Amino acid sequence: MVQQVTYRRNLEKTALSSINTIDTPSFGGGKAVTEVPRAPLLVIADPGVEDVEILLESLAEGTPVLRIGENQNPLDLIASALREYRPIRLHFVCHGEPGAIRLGGSILAGEPLATVLAASHPAGLEQLCLWACETAGGDAGRKFLQTLANKTGARVHGAAGPVGNPGRGGSWELPICAAPPTRSVQPRLPGASNPVPGCSQDNGAENLTH
DSSP states (O other): OBOEEBHHHHHHOOOGGGOOEEEEOOOSSOOOOEEEEOOSEEEEEOTTSTTHHHHHTTSOTTOOEEEOOTTSOHHHHHHHHHHHHOOSEEEEESEEETTEEEETTEEEEHHHHHHHHHHHOTTOOSEEEEESTTTTOHHHHHHHHHHHHHHHOSEEEEOSSOOSOGGGTOOSBOOEEEOOTTSOOOOOOTTOSSOOSSOBOSSSOOEEOO
């Protein structure tokens, strides 16, 4: 399944109308429940990525960003941020390699990362984007994306080649997508100018605009 994701449109747009709320139980008094909002988007970035701050400046105001640098425990920080923001979409901006991403000097492979994402965010993700070079490359990369999709229930997007400035051989598209087996594929609506979010099964690549 192939799906193109355009970086700037995904990082600049946050669907505020998509914020969901949940009810939490009250304790010791029976007062009304408290509504807990979900963030439309959470971005996790490695400050060591070249020009990352320029990229982050394009985010909609109020979008939460977690920066993970050297000598920090990325899995603990990711878990804490997921519990706090309960995002609908999660984007990583970092370095990568086939079958893993690199954050704060740590290499995060499929099972450990997927386990933390699933355990820390029981409400579930709808979309997970990996803006990191070569994470979807080869068999290891495809397995990495599928493991994340299976564990989190999200559509997971990545690239097999360089991600970044096209003038330096990179690309701002994530053409490889993995979907969990329980999530149906959503094709383009007939006659629609924008594709429906999802992993396309046809031969034509599409942009993800939500």
